Amino acid sequence: MQEMDVALICKALGDANRLKIVKMLSDGEKCGCKLLEAFEITQPTLSHHMKILCECGLVETRKEGKWSHYSLNCGTLSSFKAFIGTLNCCKGGGSECQ
Template identity: 70%
Template sequence: MNEIDASLICKALSDAHRLKIVKMLTGGELCACKLLEAFQITQPTLSHHMKVLVECNLVTTRKQWKNTYYSLNCETLTAFRTFIDSLNCSQACQKKDCCQEDE
């Protein structure tokens, strides 16, 4: 995952509703109607949030009759987690004068 893709996911997850949606989807695929029941928002607002999550490839969608179902894209979520895990200061802290208080 590159920095641009990671920043799009960070932006998508910066909204509390979208973060809650992603958390709900960790339990498995959900119909849009079930997601709508969990929030006090309108259907167009839910559609907007889902569009953002789908566009950053964090959520996948499928249609069955008149219902839309959403699920997490585990491949993208795993790549994002790997990217975040790579952001550590372990190498920087190996420098001699790093993380030492001034005396």
């Protein structure tokens, strides 16, 4: 995963509402109407958040009639988790890396 991709995902997850949306989607696909019920925001605001999550590749959308259904893009999430897993915490700049 490229650093730019990671940066876009981090920026998307930097908003508390979008982070909550991702957590909600972690247990499966949700209709936009169900996501909206969990927030005190307008439908256009939800659409804005979903656009950002979709543009960074973290969320996929599926249309069914007039409704949009959202789910996590497992490939992107796995790549992001793998990138985060390569980061280490080194104290003292030497052999004390964790």
